[in-house]
Amino acid sequence: MSVATTDRAVTRDDLVDFVYDEVRMLDEGRWDDWLKLWLPDGMYWMPLDYKQTDPIHETSLMWEDQFMLRLRVERLNGARTFSQKPKSRCHHVIQRPYVDRIDNAAGEYVVVTQMHYVETRLDDQMLLALTARHDLVREGDALRIRQKRVDILNCDAAFGNIQLLP
Amino acid sequence: MGLSTRQDIEALVTPFQVHRDVYTSAEVYRLEMKHLFANTWVFVGHDSQVPNKGDYYTTQVGDQPVIMVRHSDGEVKVLYNRCPHKGTKIAIDRTGNTGKFFRCPYHAWSFKTDGCLLAIPLKKGYDGTGLSETESAKGMKAVGAVEVYRGFVFARLAPEGIGFAEFFGDSLSSIDNMVDRSPAGRLEVAGQPLRYMHRCNWKMLVENQTDTCHPMVAHESSAGTAVRIWEEMDAPEGTPKxxxxxxxxxxMSPYEFFEEMGIRTWPNGHGHTGVHHSIHSAYSEIPGYMDAMTAAYGEERATAILGENRHNTVYFPNIMIKGPIQQLRNFIPLGPDKTLVESWIYRLVDAPDELVARTAMYNRMINAPTSIVGHDDLEMYERAQEGLMSDGLEWVNVQRLYREGEDFDTTAEENGTTERQMRNQFHAWVKFMTASMPRDAAREAAE
Incomplete structure (x- = not known):
């Protein structure tokens, strides 16, 4: 983790590095490291509708707690995970994140990152344009994800399988 | 392949086998669009998608682009989405409000919301041309027939054919149960539908709805892993799951669970799993819901409504509903090997919000392009579509618990793992594919 000492303020670079580190974990399939980035009640939200405001009473593509995220990543390595034979691979290309909020007094931070997400399996390759919003909190010397919201530019289009994590 | 007569179609379906051409042939697909999707009652939408006059929703019935619109008299109309002048689609956005009339964006021909021609600019240019004698002068063409059943809008493209009540018969009890679960007896569409593209034939998806021998196999990676993780967490007694x-x-329920849940088939290709119980039976109670139901219906009737836990009801040809969770999946054919699956959810009017929250959860966990359950289903369909191109075998087998002389014109209840409902669908498939096809008399005499 990039925040070395507990009494140092979180900087813009810390937040930017956090986002870069996270997508690298996803691209390299380091799922156990990735799960450790989350608060126990952290939620991953991928809306289905453009500018959706309600994740609960309408359908989303994802609105997942830590149990679901753990299930999702553990499944990827299962012996009978048929849709992952052969496995998918993914690749994030991210723009310099916008740091929208640094509140060291509250220990709360908001980072918004635009990115291109590429996922491939067999002869197919898919490109998604995304905006990811990280709501982060400081926990001791580490940053943790309270909520990650991923808006897909064409969220209302019909997709085939999206199997890994943007 | 030339499929010109009903004998050609009948030859593709035996009592327990189906020729692979029904899934792979472009010619069969073309005939399905022309005959099957014209002769049957096909789901269009829900009337809560067009609550106000002039509200419209664009979709398709088979391969036909249509507009569902609330007319000025309050009725729901279904019109072909085509200007009678040059063919331009009148509406492109999925939903909107057109006010009192549609106006074609190309040459400004305008139409009332029941399709009647309202005005043409510079109309004197048609004086003496005989335009009024043409189909074009009648306006936007309406589909053959429309029926709104408890909010659900169905259309039959063919002007003549089987009536709505005869086509669906007792199968409407599943829609009834879904709607009765609202204390007000009404559903409203909630949010946008999932849209999930499948590179397989639409019938594979319909068949899978009553395929009770696949969940514990194809979904072991998701459901089995969930059970394992929960056990490993070793949570103290009473921890909410x-x-x-x-x-x-x-x-991951065992075969016995699915055998005992039962399957019921109705005439004309409809049927459902979960006669006695289903995977939806053990859902937790939502505070306040039973009270609202009892106030609306009385205790006995409310208990009866909520005691019915049908799993998947297939409405032939191409939708499935889940009554206990107010979900509808529309398997929209786009080609012999391409199907768009739209998964809609509905809110029970006057019921606690927690119910639609659970429905939304089910929809995203099971039926989204991002769903770990959906991933393995899609994998099976697409592997089957590719595998069927093999010349090793020409027939697909639907023989589980087959008995000679099955009568699909009567309602039947059987062991929940039977493939009878798939056979029922193919019986109806032949019936409605051939309903408007000529018979080859010479060949019949020779046989």
Missing amino acids: PAAMQIIAPF
Whole structure:
């Protein structure tokens, strides 16, 4: 983790590095490291509708707690995970994140990152344009994800399988 | 392949086998669009998608682009989405409000919301041309027939054919149960539908709805892993189970569970799993819901409504509903090997919000392009579509619990793992494919 000492303020670079580190974990399939980035009640939200405001009473593509995220990543390595034979691979290309909020007094931070997400399996390759919003909190010397919201530019289009994590 | 007569179609379906051409042939697909989707009652939408006059929703029936619109008299109309002048689609956005009339964006021909021609600019240019004698002068063409049943809008493209009540018969009891679960007896569409593209034939998806021998196999990676993780967590007694355990874990139920839940088939290709119980039976109670139901219906009737836990009801040809969770999946054919699956959810009017929250959860966990359950289903369909191109075998087998002389014109209740409902669908498939096809008399005499 990039925040070395507990009494140092979180900087813009810390937040930017956090986002870069996270997508690298996803691209390299380091799922156990990735799960450790989350608060126990952290939620991953991928809306289905453009500018959706309600994740609960309408359908989303994802609105997942830590149990679901753990299930999702553990499944990827299962012996009978048929849709992952052969496995998918993914690749994030991210723009310099916008740091929208640094509140060291509250220990709360908001980072918004635009990115291109590429996922491939067999002869197919898919490109998604995304905006990811990280709501982060400081926990001791580490940053943790309270909520990650991923808006897909064409969220209302019909997709085939999206199997890994943007 | 030339498929010109009903004998050609009948030859593709035997009592327990189906020729692979029904899934792979472009010619069969073309005939399905021309005959099957014209002769049957096909789902269009829900009337809560067009609550106000002039509200419209664009979709398709088979391969036909249509507009569902609330007319000025309050009725729901279904019109072909085509200007009678040059063919331009009148509406492109999925939903909107057109006011009192549609106006074609190309040459400004305008139409009332029941399709009647309202005005043409510079109309004197048609004086003496005989335009009024043409089909074009009648305006936007309406489909053959429309029926709104408890909010659900169905259309038959063919002007003549089987009536709505005869086509669906007792199968409407599943829609009744879904709507009766609202204390007000009404559903409203909630949010946008999932849109999930499948590179397989639409019938594979319909068949899978009553395929009770696949969940514990194809979904072991999601449902089985969920059960394992929960056990490993070794949570103290009384710890509330994670949502995923309630929704996904029942897919790992043993064969006996699915055998005992039963399957009921109705005439004309309709049928459902979960006669006695289903994977939806053990959902937790929502505070306040039973009270609202009892106030609306009385205790006995409310208990009866909520005691019915049908799993998947297939409405032939191409939708499935889940009554206990107010979900509808529309398997929209786009080609012999391409199907768009739209998964809609509905809110029970006057019921607690927690119910639609659970429905939304089910929809995203099971039926989204991002769903770990959906991933393995899609994988099976697409592997089957590719595998069927093999010349090793020409026939697909639907023989489980087959008995000679099955009568699909009567309602039947059987062991929940039978493939009778698939056979029922293919019986209806032949019936409605051939209803408007000529018979080859010479060949018949020779046989």
